[in-house]
Amino acid sequence: MKNRFLEAGQIVNTHGIQGEVKIVPWCDSPEFLCRFDTLYLGERPVKVRSARIHKGNVLALLEGVDDVNAAMALKGRTVCIDRTGVVLPEGRHFIADLIGLRVLDADSGAELGAVIDVLTPPAHEVYVVRGEHDYMIPAVDEFLVETNVEEGYLKVRLIEGMQTDV
Known part of the structure; x- marks a missing residue:
């Protein structure tokens, strides 16, 4: 809730x-x-x-x-x-609602972890994800396939360099 x-x-x-x-x-x-x-x-x-x-x-x-x-x-x-x-624009969410979302690979369906933090540098937000590996995923359409706060998940498409614990 x-x-x-x-x-x-x-x-x-x-x-x-x-x-x-x-x-x-x-x-x-x-x-x-x-x-x-x-x-x-x-x-x-x-x-x-x-x-x-x-x-x-x-x-x-x-x-x-x-x-x-x-x-x-x-x-x-x-x-x-x-x-x-507060009425947020379409596609925008409160950071508090993003923390804890399960993060799924959009192509394989594999669970990558959960959002543990949202960084807010000037260009765009970056989701910090922790699971078996750690990831930093820019919050842009190229990488965010689906955000479903109600169902508790975020589907992403990763590229090389997003995994930060190598």
């Missing part, structure tokens, strides 16, 4: 004396995180009074956080979003 709440960033510091918090976003972009009217600390909703981007981070003023002391008390906390408030 998919988690309703997804980790989206971490409060790493305060900003100014009015209670703003600095959030390092763990999502595709800080702009994505700024879209939300409500963030969650655990499963507790917190209204976002304002949010803006600053040096790749999000500076947010949260309801009930009115001074630097209240903001400092949140330092280190993980902020979450409610997945029901």
Whole structure:
């Protein structure tokens, strides 16, 4: 079962004396995180009074956080979003839903392992797969044949050099 709440960033510091918090976003972009009217600390909703981007981070003023002391008390906390408030474009998935998917060779049907991490360098995501061997598979159409989160698998087509434990 998919988690309703997804980790989206971490409060790493305060900003100014009015209670703003600095959030390092763990999502595709800080702009994505700024879209939300409500963030969650655990499963507790917190209204976002304002949010803006600053040096790749999000500076947010949260309801009930009115001074630097209240903001400092949140330092280190993980902020979450409610997945029901997000519509992803066709073919896109939350990274949290990809972790743990079984990875199958599209040609032979052999199970290669499971996705243990998703790297997000600038060009495109890379799936880290661990099984009998380790693989790094770029998340591009040439290598991804089918992604079926509901059924719990990913079908891939490998080329030489993707196996990383040789």
